[in-house]
Amino acid sequence: MLERLQELHDEAVTRTAQAETLKELQEVRVAYLGKKGPITEVMKSMGRLSTEERPVVGQKANEVRESVQALIEEKEKTLEEAQVLEQLKQESIDVSLPGRPVSKGSRHPLTSVVERIEDVFIGMGFQVAEGPEVETDYYNFESLNLPKHHPARDMQDTFFITPDLLLRTQTSPVQTRTMEKHEGRGPVKIVCPGKVYRRDEDDATHSHQFMQIEGLVVDEGIRMSDLKGIFEAFVKSYFGEDRDIRLRPSFFPFTEPSAELDISCAMCGGRGCRTCKGSGWIEVLGAGMVHPNVLEMGGFDPEKYSGFAFGMGVERFAMLKYGIDDIRHFYTNDTRFLEQFARE
Structure with a gap:
């Protein structure tokens, strides 16, 4: 048996040395060290x-088994290193080649417009307030007269979800919610950006x-x-120092008196053109003095406090600023359109 064990050792050494792949080496391991291998049979x-x-x-059997095991493990390590080197050789990168440019994203034009408008009003002492997009009928309508x-x-x-829940049609509910938080004490000076649905x-x-x-301002002695x-x-801050404004009488249930704000047309300088339909003016937003009923429902004494409110469409301001002729461009995710604003 001692001679047989030595023969098996010599055979295993030879086959281990001849193995050129990890698969062949595994076959040698199974052949000599497996449960049905000759060394196990001798034992x-x-x-x-x-x-x-x-x-x-x-x-002697243990010495042969340990020797063969050590030889196989050493050969396995050598083959694995050779495999890694070959893989690195095949996957090597030519660092002298120019790199592929990585495209960068940018702010959506509507985000940029909102931030720009917020900056202007924050500079005038306003705070930014937000509220839920799913509102109750009370806050979206009743509290606004x-x-x-x-x-x-x-x-x-x-868009009604239930008889009392809806997707808000305006950001005005944020004004009522903010007035309630102030518990009838001024001043209130906020702008409320957000999505609305109609x-x-x-x-x-x-x-x-x-x-x-x-926007909403409530305090003592606020005037038109x-x-x-x-x-x-x-x-003048948003559109430029050369732009003029005018207020035209209008109607909104939550303000009294109410007005529309027009700005002078940038295309013709107020002389009249196709853009402004010959009037020299472009309507941009609605505003007015907060209705006493709205103040009262917000918890303020209309005999002591007064205020004004205004609302503007962000898309309209973006279209005027950038000369965009279709509101749908903002929501179709066409990168050709959006890439134009990466330079902003």
């Missing part, structure tokens, strides 16, 4: 040996989803002239 047959021979053969069955509700086609037909100038920024002063500062 199983030791029971037939005498008491004197058994420890000698057992020691629009009780149920009020005809002015027909001006806004609404069941409008999608065309070049309308979308079922769009963005608004509304304060509203005009804020607008003059905002328009």
Whole structure:
């Protein structure tokens, strides 16, 4: 048996040296060290040996097994290193080649416009306030002087979820929520940006989803002239020092008196052209003095406090600023359109 063990050792050494792949080496491992291998068979047959021979053969069998195991592990390490080197050679990178440019994203034009408008108003002492996009009928309509069955509700086609829950049609509910937090104590000076939803037909100038920024100022002694002063500062900061403004009487249920704000047309300088339809002016937003009912429902005493509010469409301001002719461009995710604003 000692001679047989030595023969098996020599065979295993030879086959291990001849193995050129990890698969071939695994076959050698199974052939000589496996449960059905010849070394294991020799050890199983030791029971037939005498008491004197058994420890000698057992020691030799263990030496052979350990020697073959060590040789295979050493060869396995060598083959793995060679495999890695070959893989690195095949996957090597020519660092002298020019790199592939990595395209960078940029702010969406509507995000940029919102941030620009916010910056202007923050510079005038306003704070930014936000609220939920799913609103109750009370905050979206009733608290803004629009009780149920009020005809002015027909001006806004609404997405109702339940009879009392809806997708907000304006960011005005944030104004009421903010007034409630102040518990009837001024001043309040906020702008409220966010998405709003109306069941409008999608065309070049309308979308079922769009963005608004509304503003609210409430304090003692607030007048219409304060509203005009804020607008003059905002328009000149956002559109340029050469732009003029005018206020036209209008109607909104939540303000009284109410007005539309127009700015002078940049295309013709106020002389009249196709862009402004010959008037020299372009309408940009609605505003007015906060209705006493709205102040009262917000927790303020209309005998002591007054205020003004305004609302503007972000897409409209972006279209005026960048000369965009279709509101749908903002929502189609066309990178050709969006890449134009990466330089901003």
